[in-house]
Amino acid sequence: MRVLTSMKGDTGGQIMLAVLAVVTLLVPVLNLVVPEGSAWHISTYTVTLLGKYLTYALLAVAVDLVWGYLGILSLGHGAFFALGGYAMGMYLMRQIGDRGVYGDPVLPDFMVFLDWKELPWFWHGFDMFWFAALMVLLVPGILAFVFGWLAFRSRVTGVYLSIITQALTYALLLAFFRNEMGFGGNNGLTDFKDILGFDLQSDATRIGLFLASALALALGYVACRWIVTSRLGRVAVAIRDAEARTRFIGYRVDRVKVAIWTFSAMLAGVAGALYVPQVGIINPGEFSPLNSIELVVWVAVGGRATLYGAVVGAIVVNYGKTYFTGAFPEAWLFALGGLFVLVTLFLPQGIAGLFKKLRRRKAEPSASDRSGGSDPGPNGEATAERAGA
Amino acid sequence: MSSSTHDNGGLLRRDRTFDFSNQQRAWLQFRESMRRDRTFDFLVNVKDLELDVSHGPILYIEDLNVSFDGFKAIDNLNFYVDAGELRCVIGANGAGKTTMMDIITGKTKPDSGSAFFGQKIDLLRLSEPEIAEIGVGRKFQKPTVFERHSVFENLELAMSGDKRVFPTLFARLTGTQRDRIDEVLGIIGLTEHTGRDAGALSHGQKQWLEIGMLLMQDPHLLLVDEPVAGMTHQEMDRTAELLLSLQGKHSVVVVEHDMDFVRSIAKRVTVLHQGSVLAEGSMDEVQNDPRVVEVYLGE
Numbered sequence: 001m002r003v004l005t006s007m008k009g010d011t012g013g014q015i016m017l018a019v020l021a022v023v024t025l026l027v028p029v030l031n032l033v034v035p036e037g038s039a040w041h042i043s044t045y046t047v048t049l050l051g052k053y054l055t056y057a058l059l060a061v062a063v064d065l066v067w068g069y070l071g072i073l074s075l076g077h078g079a080f081f082a083l084g085g086y087a088m089g090m091y092l093m094r095q096i097g098d099r100g101v102y103g104d105p106v107l108p109d110f111m112v113f114l115d116w117k118e119l120p121w122f123w124h125g126f127d128m129f130w131f132a133a134l135m136v137l138l139v140p141g142i143l144a145f146v147f148g149w150l151a152f153r154s155r156v157t158g159v160y161l162s163i164i165t166q167a168l169t170y171a172l173l174l175a176f177f178r179n180e181m182g183f184g185g186n187n188g189l190t191d192f193k194d195i196l197g198f199d200l201q202s203d204a205t206r207i208g209l210f211l212a213s214a215l216a217l218a219l220g221y222v223a224c225r226w227i228v229t230s231r232l233g234r235v236a237v238a239i240r241d242a243e244a245r246t247r248f249i250g251y252r253v254d255r256v257k258v259a260i261w262t263f264s265a266m267l268a269g270v271a272g273a274l275y276v277p278q279v280g281i282i283n284p285g286e287f288s289p290l291n292s293i294e295l296v297v298w299v300a301v302g303g304r305a306t307l308y309g310a311v312v313g314a315i316v317v318n319y320g321k322t323y324f325t326g327a328f329p330e331a332w333l334f335a336l337g338g339l340f341v342l343v344t345l346f347l348p349q350g351i352a353g354l355f356k357k358l359r360r361r362k363a364e365p366s367a368s369d370r371s372g373g374s375d376p377g378p379n380g381e382a383t384a385e386r387a388g389a
Numbered sequence: 390m391s392s393s394t395h396d397n398g399g400l401l402r403r404d405r406t407f408d409f410s411n412q413q414r415a416w417l418q419f420r421e422s423m424r425r426d427r428t429f430d431f432l433v434n435v436k437d438l439e440l441d442v443s444h445g446p447i448l449y450i451e452d453l454n455v456s457f458d459g460f461k462a463i464d465n466l467n468f469y470v471d472a473g474e475l476r477c478v479i480g481a482n483g484a485g486k487t488t489m490m491d492i493i494t495g496k497t498k499p500d501s502g503s504a505f506f507g508q509k510i511d512l513l514r515l516s517e518p519e520i521a522e523i524g525v526g527r528k529f530q531k532p533t534v535f536e537r538h539s540v541f542e543n544l545e546l547a548m549s550g551d552k553r554v555f556p557t558l559f560a561r562l563t564g565t566q567r568d569r570i571d572e573v574l575g576i577i578g579l580t581e582h583t584g585r586d587a588g589a590l591s592h593g594q595k596q597w598l599e600i601g602m603l604l605m606q607d608p609h610l611l612l613v614d615e616p617v618a619g620m621t622h623q624e625m626d627r628t629a630e631l632l633l634s635l636q637g638k639h640s641v642v643v644v645e646h647d648m649d650f651v652r653s654i655a656k657r658v659t660v661l662h663q664g665s666v667l668a669e670g671s672m673d674e675v676q677n678d679p680r681v682v683e684v685y686l687g688e
Contacts, residue, residue: 232558234542239536245533249602250521250552259554 003222006229011359012352013225016070016308017218023050024214028207032346044203048278049322051210053315055275058217060298060310062267065224067296068305069233070260071240073158076165077268078292082282084269086176087139089189089282090123091132092200096193109191110184120182129196137266137275144265145258150151152254152261157243166289173287188283206278213274217311220267224307227260236260237305297340303350312351413519420514440507440524440609442472447610447640448493451642453502455488455664462488464498464664470610475636477651478644480661481684486644489661490612494527495520506610526608530615532595536588540579540598543587544570547602570605593624597631604639610639618648629654638672 007013027050030042059081066072098105106119147168151161179185179195196204198247227233238246238255247253278280285291295314304312317339324332347354394664448470455463463485463682470476480486491497492504495517505510512520535543548566551557574580577597582590587598596616603611616632617625625647632654635641645651651658651672658675660667668678675681 092612227558230558231545231560232554234538234546237537238546241535241537242533245535249547249606250518250549251546251557252553253556256557328599 005224006226010308012306012308012355013221013315015108016311017221020214020218024211027028027210031207032203038063044206047203047206047210051206051213051277051278053318054210054213054217055271055278055312056270056295056298056318057311058213058220058274059268060302060309061217061224062264062271063295064299064302064304064307064310065267065271066261066264067299068307069228069240070236070257071243071256072261073162073296074165074264075162075296076167076169076291077265077295078289079165079169079287080144080265080268081272081275081291082169082172082176082284082286083140083143084136084272085133085276085282085286086183086189087126087132087269088134088273088276090126090183090193091129091362092192092195092277093189094123094127095195096191099193100191103327108184108189110179110187111182111301114179116174127231140265140269140272141262144262148258148261149254152257157256162213166292167174169287169292170289172285173289176284184283186284188281188285189276190283192277192280198279200280209278211275213278216270216274221272221307221311224267227263228307232256232260237315258371294336297343299334299350301339301343301347301350303352303355306352308348308351309352316351439509441488441509442507445471446509447472447474447507448642449503449505449508450489450493451503451505453489453492453499453504455492455499458640461659461664463492466502466661466665468564468659468666470640470642472609472640473633473637474642475641475654475656477568477655477658478642478661479646479648479651479658480667483663484661485664486661488612488664490642490644491528493520493610493612494525521606524607524609525612526603526606526610526616527612528599528603528616530618532592532599534587534595534598534602536586538587539584540574540590541570541583542585543598544601544605547605549606573601573604576604576634578627588677591624593620593627596620596624596628598676600631604635609640611635613641613643615645617645617647625650628651 007017010297024094027042027047030040030200031044031047034041035352059077062080063074066074066077093108096108098107102109104112107116111119126135147165151164156164175181176183183189183264193201195205195209198208200206213362228236235251235256237247239256240252242251272286273281298313298317299310300313301317302311303309310364317336320335320339321332324335343350418654431639438517446469448468450466450468452464453466453468466485466489468489473544478489479487488497492499493512495515496511498513506512506520506523506525510523512525515523521589535546538546545562545566548570550560550566574583577600578599579590579594579601582594587595590598600611600613600616614630616629620628632641632643643651655672657670658672659669660675660678660681662684666674667684668681670678
């Protein structure tokens with residue numbers, strides 16, 4: 001019940017979910033039923049691309065939950081995404097079995113290549129899907145819990161926290177580059193064959209993964225929405241706006257932060273786990289600090305503290321990225337940087353803010369009394385300030 | 390101490406027990422039983438944390454001394470507040486007003502002396518959050534409300550209750566809680582603004598909201614630091630009404646510089662000077678006291 005009421009008043013979210021539902025229903029039909037020659041046909045490549053965008057969108061929602069509502073600017077969420085991805089990648093590696101280049105029934109190719117004789121202890125269990133699925137949640141979750149417990153208890157906030165999250169993902173990047181770590185070094189994990197017995201190359205499996213991503217996004221969105229509309233969500237915003245005051249009226253700020261932060265990391269892990277089978281590879285590049293910064297840009301472009309804005313931002317920016325890197329490969333980073341500057345200066349509340357403004361103008365053309373407090377002016381400045389930090 | 394209105398009309402809930410969890414209770418009990426100066430006191434139950442105001446005063450401060458690096462901020466201070474009383478404290482800068490508040494709320498520990506809340510609760514042995522929990526609320530000078538939350542939500546967040554993570558996640562407003570919020574909205578005069586963002590309120594309204602947030606925690610004793618600083622005359626009058634409406638149900642200690650304001654609300658005024666009480670009585674008595682005239686009001 002409360003899940004339903006939590007969607008009330010979230011017009012943007014309702015529209016987003018409706019569009020998502022329509023796309024989710026149409027894409028399989030257009031891909032599988034409509035013949036390939038038709039103008040309406042959607043290629044499997046596009047399906048996979050869309051599926052990838054959806055996992056990015058889920059990741060962006062996870063970031064918006066901690067950045068928009070809790071005021072924690074994480075520059076390391078890519079790490080949780082990659083860890084979820086690695087957990088899934090390990091399962092997919094074990095699924096290859098003796099079909100690898102070296103034909104070893106147990107050891108993945110890179111271990112045979114490194115002349116390892118037996119499976120490292122942390123690879124055990126990953127031949128079972130349920131275990132891998134559990135690890136997708138637990139590995140990012142436990143790392144986030146320990147990291148958060150240490151950081152928030154010591155009251156590390158603001159820029160300092162952002163910097164150590166960035167350091168966290170960078171440290172993991174360096175660690176995963178090492179062959180001795182046992183995660184395939186800089187090549188990462190790839191050459192996946194099938195998932196749960198379904199061939200990863202088949203159209204039907206691709207559609208299945210796309211549907212799973214859409215479902216995960218919808219559920220993740222509703223879960224986050226449920227959290228932010230609960231009293232805990234209001235406490236989170238209170239922490240964002242006046243942390244000391246929240247502590248003073250009796251809330252354990254550190255525990256609230258750890259709880260939401262950990263949940264967000266697990267969500268990012270799920271996104272990563274759905275991403276890997278669709279792109280077919282996971283390597284340490286996913287830990288790169290640049291990735292984590294990029295995804296903060298998605299959220300900023302979409303509009304902070306709206307959740308649906310994060311979805312829109314992730315999809316718009318990534319579509320732009322796909323287009324730009326195809327058309328003008330060298331220009332992409334400049335375009336991304338320029339976009340961030342433009343959004344910060346002129347669109348501090350992102351696309352969602354623009355959408356809200358238009359709606360308000362339409363709804364009450366002479367609104368001046370009621371919207372006194374939630375005027376875009378002061379809010380906008382505050383957002384810009386934070387985004388700038 | 391000079392006697393004054395001992396009868397507070399039975400408005401104070403003397404039978405109230407505090408919402409200590411079993412764990413806290415056990416810890417307090419343990420700590421109590423380890424005190425060397427009270428060998429057999431562990432036989433006494435922690436139920437003593439019930440507020441006992443049967444003799445009148447809710448706050449007893451006796452022979453208190455605090456010094457900071459040799460400077461005597463509080464010098465042999467004796468100060469009593471009756472249950473349900475509205476007391477104003479005035480004094481020049483450095484007279485020890487804020488230090489006294491700090492001691493009552495557990496922020497500062499004194500060098501010697503005693504501070505009791507009711508007859509049985511020794512404030513000096515409780516921590517800051519514990520003191521807040523047994524019903525001593527403090528409003529700081531600068532109002533800090535949650536600007537992006539509505540007035541209603543501000544009060545909801547401040548409400549006393551289980552504030553751990555999961556209970557908060559699943560918390561829903563009960564009818565009585567809603568009524569309580571509505572009641573406080575009425576007391577602080579913000580009923581019409583209930584849905585408004587707190588950030589959109591005027592300075593005065595924010596101060597009242599902050600007092601409302603204190604009231605949501607159901608305090609017995611309210612310490613209010615300079616409530617009318619920066620207010621217009623109209624807002625001051627409204628604040629005076631608000632504070633006057635609290636007396637009886639709550640005991641209120643107001644620290645204020647504005648003499649007109651103090652005159653408009655105070656039955657009893659305490660003048661602090663160099664860390665001890667210089668004079669105490671009605672505003673007229675105090676104002677005509679030659680010592681007060683000399684050190685504070687005069688010249």
